[in-house]
Amino acid sequence: MPPRDVPPQPMQISSWQQAELNAARWMSHWGYTDATARPGGPDSGIDVRATGALGQVKYQAAQVGRPELQRFVGARPYGSTAQLIFFTGSDYATTAAAYAREWNIALFRYRLDGAMTPVNDTARRIHRSSASTRPIAAQNPETAEVQTFWQRNWRVVAGIFLLMAPLGSIGDEKTYTGPLALDVLKFIGILLACWLLGTFLIAARFGVRIPLPIQTFRAAIVRRPGTGPATTAGRTRVPRITHDRATVASTAQQDGLVAEAACLLRAGSKQHHVDKILRDRGVGFMDRGRILTEAKKLNKRS
Numbered sequence: 426m427p428p429r430d431v432p433p434q435p436m437q438i439s440s441w442q443q444a445e446l447n448a449a450r451w452m453s454h455w456g457y458t459d460a461t462a463r464p465g466g467p468d469s470g471i472d473v474r475a476t477g478a479l480g481q482v483k484y485q486a487a488q489v490g491r492p493e494l495q496r497f498v499g500a501r502p503y504g505s506t507a508q509l510i511f512f513t514g515s516d517y518a519t520t521a522a523a524y525a526r527e528w529n530i531a532l533f534r535y536r537l538d539g540a541m542t543p544v545n546d547t548a549r550r551i552h553r554s555s556a557s558t559r560p561i562a563a564q565n566p567e568t569a570e571v572q573t574f575w576q577r578n579w580r581v582v583a584g585i586f587l588l589m590a591p592l593g594s595i596g597d598e599k600t601y602t603g604p605l606a607l608d609v610l611k612f613i614g615i616l617l618a619c620w621l622l623g624t625f626l627i628a629a630r631f632g633v634r635i636p637l638p639i640q641t642f643r644a645a646i647v648r649r650p651g652t653g654p655a656t657t658a659g660r661t662r663v664p665r666i667t668h669d670r671a672t673v674a675s676t677a678q679q680d681g682l683v684a685e686a687a688c689l690l691r692a693g694s695k696q697h698h699v700d701k702i703l704r705d706r707g708v709g710f711m712d713r714g715r716i717l718t719e720a721k722k723l724n725k726r727s
Contacts, residue, residue: 470500587623
């Protein structure tokens, strides 16, 4: 027997287990503070668990395909709305990226030095939510990317300058040459242009997306009762603008979407993120606004 004063040997962990620990540190850095990895445990499809998020880590040389993501979705508990986050050291196939977009799965690619690279829009949104580019526990001083104050905040400075610029044009004789009504219109145009661009730059700095959805319309030919092609010759056809039927969901479908949107909002998802999910499913602009409003009312009642 070894002497009692001999300290126990530390448990050696593999690179795959280290990757799971790094994934848990990153998820904690992104706001899922109770993220916990269980290196060496059974691979049930979930390697990192946190309140509001589940993570899976793959340590393989081959590309991650659609089947791996399908198994990950299947491992999520029934009725859970937790954010799914997938990590791999290799790459993702095109079919996997399309499936992740359909199921709102965040895809990340990690390196052995602890760096993490977002692959799709969902991952970039999560990655932007943190103030720094790497969690403290996983930082490597030799590879850390340090951004200066101006690199991080130049959009804010430019946005504030644009918001104030229209006030500086007041009294400029070269711009406002009269008459008064034309000068007022010029000032309103300059004000709107500068404020829109300035607001866009400031919103981009803090990761806020400003959706600009365009509703699809089509023209339908309306004929009066009792008229036909022979009787309408020489007459002007009257177009009627109607909503695209593909974007109008039935009442039952909208009730289901309202319940799903309410669950996502309660889980911490931003309103613009839920709006993007509904838009990707083909829901029209007016229907999306109605669904989000009903979802917020449902959360207040509950």
